[in-house]
Amino acid sequence: MMEERARQAEDGAGFIRIENVSKSFGSFKAVDEVSLSISKGELFALLGGSGCGKTTLLRMLAGFETPDAGRIFIDGQDMAGVAPYDRPVNMMFQSYALFPHMTVEGNIGYGLKYEAMSDAERKDRVREMLELVQLTPLAGRKPHQISGGQRQRVALARALARQPKLLLLDEPLGALDKKLREHTQFELMNIQYKTGVTFVVVTHDQEEAMTLANRIAVMDKGVVRQIGSPTEIYENPKSRFVADFIGSINRFAAAIVYVKDGIAVLDCAELGQPLQARAEDGFEPGMRVTAAVRPEKITISRERPEAGNVLSAVVHDLGYFGKDSLYRLQLPTGKMISASVVNTRRAGENERIAQWDDAVFLAFDPASVILLRD
Amino acid sequence: MMERALPPSRFGQWFNTSGWRTIIIAAPYLWLTAFFFLPFLIVLAISLASNAGTSPPFQFAAEAPYVHADNFRRLISDDLFFRAYIASILNAGLTTALCLLIGYPMALALTRFSRSVRNILLMLVILPFWTSFLLRIYAWIGLMGANSWFNKGLTALYNLITPDAYALRFIPMMNTSFAVVLVMVYCYLPFMILPLYANLEKLDMTLNEAAMDLGSRPFQVFKDVTLPLSVPGIIAGGLLVFIPASGELVIPSLVGNSSTPLIGRVISDQFSYARDWPMAAAVAIALLVLLVGPMMAYTHFESRAQRRPGDDA
Incomplete structure (x- = not known):
């Protein structure tokens, strides 16, 4: 499925092109010189906190906002001056915006009302959509008579x-609760695959973006910080902002001392010892950098292990989440480090690898260290 | 600190558990009973009595059942009443329709302004209430007179578009049905705008965006989304205008044509000039039934439609 999608994506590269688009509200720059290219059939996510410009960008694609500068192309067609009702674009609103005075069927069929098609065709399409989202038995209900999850599916079918x-x-x-989200997420991906429509998702939830999208644009203050696959964004963040925004991360201020055999050795005062990292292009001796390690890349052990980076630490705090546990550990320098451990074994409270105030060793591979330019 | 709380009285206990709620709910009902239902019963009783030279000028029959429906019989048989009802309802209907036609765009426009501008505009809608109702009608009498700038302006406009042979010196406006409707629309317009505004203001703008996103042009969005969702506001505003307009007395008697009596005038004349209280009461009761009957039927069907899930697929 993933390969199929990648192939589809390659065929229609540049299906949606956003070129140097800017938009201000008063003195507030909502979107600042954003350029993006989205392929046909892609499930693309715009990820960022509130006020990062993701919703404004979405509304400009829909035609509800006009860019101050820059151009937007959809399937080669310049969208400048094209009204929302003339765009080959539909939107699923955050609040769903279902018409309360129309039935489920009426809502789904509304977009076809002014289309040039016969009544029979219209009926067929509505039936097809009802089947796609499995709402055929509820066709005659009003939006207030169905559940939140069902409303979400009506909104999707309507769009x-x-x-x-x-x-x-x-x-x-x-707007969905946690249990329903997981289910709906896969359903959404499934429907996207079945229909082959290009999806652009706006979200502030990094987990949602990671699981749904095949490509993510991380936005901040109206600017795209990084574009890449979920793996790229998570494992290879290009800036401190992206590293911090996606998941949690331990950061250390460091300076590169020398590079040898593909390993960069860094001087790091916060750790109180040198740090080894995999050498990367563009990082040379003498540079001040930020070294970052994700909590799950760090292992905790009682005996000193063999690894590129080994630190001794004391357990300061631990949180048990069921499937994993999060440890907060203190280094001799006073620096706090987070490490998460997947609870692979079924163990009682006294059988954990480490308890409060235990002295332990932390280890991580040089390849797990992310180097970020300051 | 050692003081012991007094054992709560029985009333206090009752008040704290459910009493306060009962009192709050009962208050408006008591008000309605004392100032609407009881007076209504008195009027109803008078309508079933006979006219008499006594004071007050009515008398119940001497023997059982003490009441009769003669006044209602006269109401049906006398052509005058029938014509007055028809004229009043047509007049009120026209006023309501015009208020809706003028008030709807105004209410809709109000919702599109920023909050601060909106408050100023709302103030302007309510502002005329600060001047005496009578004074405003007299102002209109002045405006409609043959020598007013208003009349002269309208006359000039009229002469501009009609052939010279039909040119007028002024438009006779005073003492016409036109004058009645004009002043009534002016006076009742705020009663249409305010409930409509309250309704339209609550509508979710994203619904309009959704409709537009789904291929509807602005007018289609209005027709498919805004209009159906504002029906409760239209009904509320319509009733607030129609009900007082159908019994309106002051405006028709000041600016209207006395040859077409309206029902308010009939009631007033029966009551004061003819001193026929029972007849006046019967006319008033009949008007109430005429107005409340359709309203209750509407409410009944509306609530039945609401209860049936998904009936208008």
């Missing part, structure tokens, strides 16, 4: 009924 070239989803899972 897909017009067979748009691009579907915009504003926080699609935001």
Whole structure:
């Protein structure tokens, strides 16, 4: 499925092109010189905190906002001056925005009302959509008579009924509870795959973006900080902002001392000992950098292990989450480090690898160290 | 600190558990009973009595059942009442329709302004209430007179578009049905705008965006989304205008044509000039039934439609 999607994506590269788009509200720069290219059939996520400009960008794609500068192309067509009702784009609103006075069927069929098609075709399309989201038995209900999850599916079916070239989803899972989210997430991916429509999802939830999208643009203060696959964004963040925003991370101020045999050795006062990292292009001796390690890349052990980086530490705090545990450990220098341990074994409270105030060893591979330019 | 709390009285206990709620709910009902239902019963009783030279000028029959429906019989048989009802309802209907036509765009426009501008505009809608109702009607009488700038302006406009042979010196406006409707629309317009505004203001703008996103042009969005969702506001505003307009007395008697009596005028005349209280009461009761009957039927069907899930697929 993933390969299929990648192939689809390659065929239609540049299906949606956003070129140097800016938008200000008063003195507030919501979107600042953003350029993006999204391929046909891609599930693309715009990820960022509130006020980062992701929603403004989405609204510009839908045609509700006009860019101050820059251009937007959808399937080669310049969108400048094209009204929302003339765009081959549909949107699933965060609040779903279902018409309260219409039935489920009426809502789904609304987008076809002014389309040039016969009543029979219209009926067929609505039936098809009802089947796609498995709501056929509820066709005659009003929005207030169905559950939140069902409403979300009505909103999705309504937006897909017009067979748009691009579907915009504003926080699609935001209003659902945790259990329903997981289920809906896969359903959404499944429907995207079945229909082949290009999806652009806006979300502030990094987990949602990671599982849904095949590519993510991380946004901050109106600027795209990094674009890449979920793995790239997580394992190879290019800036401190992205590293901090996605997941949690331990950061140390460091300076590169020398590079030898593909290993960079860093001087790091916070650790109180040198740090080894995998050498990367563009990082040379003498540079001041930030070294970062994700908590799950660090292992905790009682005996001193053989590894590129070994630190001794004392357990300061630990949190048990069931499937994993998060340790907060203090180094002799006073620096705090987070390490997460997957609870692979079924163990009682007294059988953990480490308890409060235990002295332990922390180890991580040089390849796990991310180097970030300051 | 050692003081012991007094054992709560029985009333106090009752008040704290459910009493306060009962009192709050009962208050409006008591008000309605004392100032609407009881007076209504008195009027109803008078309508079933006979006119008499006594004071007060009515008398119940001497023997059982003490009441009769003669006044209602006269109401049906006398053509005057029938024509007055028709004229009043047409007049009120026209006023309501015009208020809706003028008030709806105004209410809709109000919702599109920023909050601060909106408050100023709302103030302007309510502002005329600060001037005496009568004074405003007299102002209109002045405006409609043959020598006013208003009349002259309208006359000039009229002469501009009609052939010279039909040119007018002024437009006779005073003492016409046109004058009645004009002043009534002016006076009742705020009663249409305010409930409509309250309704339209609550509507979710993202619904409009959703409709537009789904291929509807602005007018189609209005027709498919805004209009159906504002029906409760239209009904509320319509009733607030229609009900007082159908019994309106002051405006028709000041600016209207006395040859077409309206029902408010009929009640007033029966009551004061003819001193026929029972007849006046019967006319008033019949008007109430005429207005409340359709309203209750509407509410009944509306609530039945609400209860049936998904009936208008």
